[in-house]
Amino acid sequence: MPPMPNVATLPSEAEGDAGRPSNAERAYRSLKNLILGNELPAGSQLLEQEAAERLGMSRTPVREAMVRLKEDGMVEIRPRHGMRVLPVSSADMREIYEVLTALESAAAEMVARRGASPTELANLRAAVADMEEALGRDDLDGWAAADKRFHWLLVTLAGNERLQQTVSQLGEQAHRARVLTLRLRPKPTNSIRDHARLVAAIARRDAEGARKIHHDHRTKAGEMLVDLLDRLGLKQV
Amino acid sequence: MPPMPNVATLPSEAEGDAGRPSNAERAYRSLKNLILGNELPAGSQLLEQEAAERLGMSRTPVREAMVRLKEDGMVEIRPRHGMRVLPVSSADMREIYEVLTALESAAAEMVARRGASPTELANLRAAVADMEEALGRDDLDGWAAADKRFHWLLVTLAGNERLQQTVSQLGEQAHRARVLTLRLRPKPTNSIRDHARLVAAIARRDAEGARKIHHDHRTKAGEMLVDLLDRLGLKQV
DNA sequence: TCATCTATTTATGTATACATTAATTCATAC
DNA sequence: GTATGAATTAATGTATACATAAATAGATGA
Numbered sequence: 001m002p003p004m005p006n007v008a009t010l011p012s013e014a015e016g017d018a019g020r021p022s023n024a025e026r027a028y029r030s031l032k033n034l035i036l037g038n039e040l041p042a043g044s045q046l047l048e049q050e051a052a053e054r055l056g057m058s059r060t061p062v063r064e065a066m067v068r069l070k071e072d073g074m075v076e077i078r079p080r081h082g083m084r085v086l087p088v089s090s091a092d093m094r095e096i097y098e099v100l101t102a103l104e105s106a107a108a109e110m111v112a113r114r115g116a117s118p119t120e121l122a123n124l125r126a127a128v129a130d131m132e133e134a135l136g137r138d139d140l141d142g143w144a145a146a147d148k149r150f151h152w153l154l155v156t157l158a159g160n161e162r163l164q165q166t167v168s169q170l171g172e173q174a175h176r177a178r179v180l181t182l183r184l185r186p187k188p189t190n191s192i193r194d195h196a197r198l199v200a201a202i203a204r205r206d207a208e209g210a211r212k213i214h215h216d217h218r219t220k221a222g223e224m225l226v227d228l229l230d231r232l233g234l235k236q237v
Numbered sequence: 238m239p240p241m242p243n244v245a246t247l248p249s250e251a252e253g254d255a256g257r258p259s260n261a262e263r264a265y266r267s268l269k270n271l272i273l274g275n276e277l278p279a280g281s282q283l284l285e286q287e288a289a290e291r292l293g294m295s296r297t298p299v300r301e302a303m304v305r306l307k308e309d310g311m312v313e314i315r316p317r318h319g320m321r322v323l324p325v326s327s328a329d330m331r332e333i334y335e336v337l338t339a340l341e342s343a344a345a346e347m348v349a350r351r352g353a354s355p356t357e358l359a360n361l362r363a364a365v366a367d368m369e370e371a372l373g374r375d376d377l378d379g380w381a382a383a384d385k386r387f388h389w390l391l392v393t394l395a396g397n398e399r400l401q402q403t404v405s406q407l408g409e410q411a412h413r414a415r416v417l418t419l420r421l422r423p424k425p426t427n428s429i430r431d432h433a434r435l436v437a438a439i440a441r442r443d444a445e446g447a448r449k450i451h452h453d454h455r456t457k458a459g460e461m462l463v464d465l466l467d468r469l470g471l472k473q474v
Numbered sequence: 475t476c477a478t479c480t481a482t483t484t485a486t487g488t489a490t491a492c493a494t495t496a497a498t499t500c501a502t503a504c
Numbered sequence: 505g506t507a508t509g510a511a512t513t514a515a516t517g518t519a520t521a522c523a524t525a526a527a528t529a530g531a532t533g534a
Contacts, residue, residue, distance in 0.1 A: 106335065
């Protein structure tokens with residue numbers, strides 16, 4: 001069991017930043033973390049009242065949080081049974097990866113076209129090196145963290161906030177499935193090579209090449225995940 | 238002035254369908270329509286209390302609606318000034334079109350790869366024909382409607398709900414700018430040719446071709462719009 | 475006249491109260 | 505024993521109440 005994935009750690013400060021967060025904001029983050037950390041597994045139901053007691057506040061801010069989670073596609077709200085954590089099926093994963101593939105490969109293209117600064121390239125390369133090193137140590141959690149960092153860096157460098165936000169939202173939907181399959185999938189050796197090739201394409205400002213490389217990379221990763229889920233009979237995650 | 242664009246008409250029934258909608262749902266739809274119809278123009282501010290009176294309900298459901306609109310990226314909520322309709326700058330439009338381009342061209346690729354049924358192809362062709370016919374009558378609103386229909390059809394045929402939802406959300410963000418520039422932009426003659434070529438590519442199941450054609454189409458459209466906004470000095474829409 | 479400090483107003487964030495409606499339980503009839 | 509239906513319970517959706525914090529106005533001093 002990983003030592004609790006550092007969940008929702010990347011783009012979570014989407015909201016009010018400075019002043020102490022409202023209860024509604026705390027409720028939103030708490031519930032989201034419970035879901036991402038699988039403490040509220042897929043299919044869990046939680047009544048407003050229960051959540052309110054658990055979080056030590058009244059129903060009002062809890063309800064607001066639940067509405068936001070619904071809007072994020074993490075839960076559904078069923079009239080009489082509170083919120084229900086949405087299971088992610090392999091079909092859902094396929095959808096998610098199709099969109100992520102389109103967006104991230106567009107990001108790769110954009111970054112390559114604009115060109116990355118030496119520092120930015122160095123950061124990308126460092127992430128790849130960390131992936132490689134972690135994999136050498138058989139540290140899958142370390143690999144996953146570095147992989148996440150690489151992808152997020154790439155998306156960030158594209159400089160499109162809407163793209164970032166969409167990627168982050170879909171990434172959160174896919175999170176549980178990724179964690180679950182991390183130790184069941186084949187060693188991500190090719191993945192590292194793909195990333196290195198992507199960095200090279202960006203470095204030589206080969207926009208079309210960067211797009212293709214990342215498109216194939218993501219497509220493969222998505223297919224692997226979908227197949228794995230199907231093969232394991234994990235219809236729901 | 239167009240006879241009131243048929244706003245939010247495409248994928249708006251995202252929520253509860255049957256039973257009469259809650260006040261929160263009504264508030265959400267009403268406010269969204271006010272924004273899309275430019276009755277609450279960019280920069281408008283609206284207090285919870287004001288909105289509540291206007292809609293004949295209490296603050297509670299109104300607040301819920303505003304939270305959802307914030308989550309949708311349509312408004313921001315400023316601690317002391319109610320919700321504020323977010324202006325869309327040309328930089329925002331560039332972001333939006335970058336993402337739409339990536340997603341819709343992926344959709345085109347997917348549809349071409351899977352292949353469209355005769356009926357589906359006929360629907361696409363009918364939309365193109367309507368665009369052509371409307372343009373012949375100098376009916377720009379008719380053209381816009383047919384164009385919208387074509388794009389939505391394409392996205393729908395891709396059969397990826399998450400992709401649909403993202404496209405629809407970004408489309409709503411871009412709506413005001415599109416309406417505003419409809420009569421200021423050059424006649425969309427090339428647009429029709431692009432669409433026809435896309436349908437042809439889909440018909441011959443040329444996935445890569447379909448992607449390229451639509452990618453270029455959307456890129457051109459986006460650049461035209463961004464340039465137009467800049468040229469007109471419309472920093473905000 | 476201008477600046478600063480205080481008091482008041484006002485919008486929000488949250489809690490609570492209440493009506494509605496769906497589910498469950500219990501009783502009664504067959 | 506089963507089924508029907510009434511009554512009770514429970515969860516939501518909405519309204520309202522209230523405390524807090526921010527903006528404004530007003531007053532006081534120079």
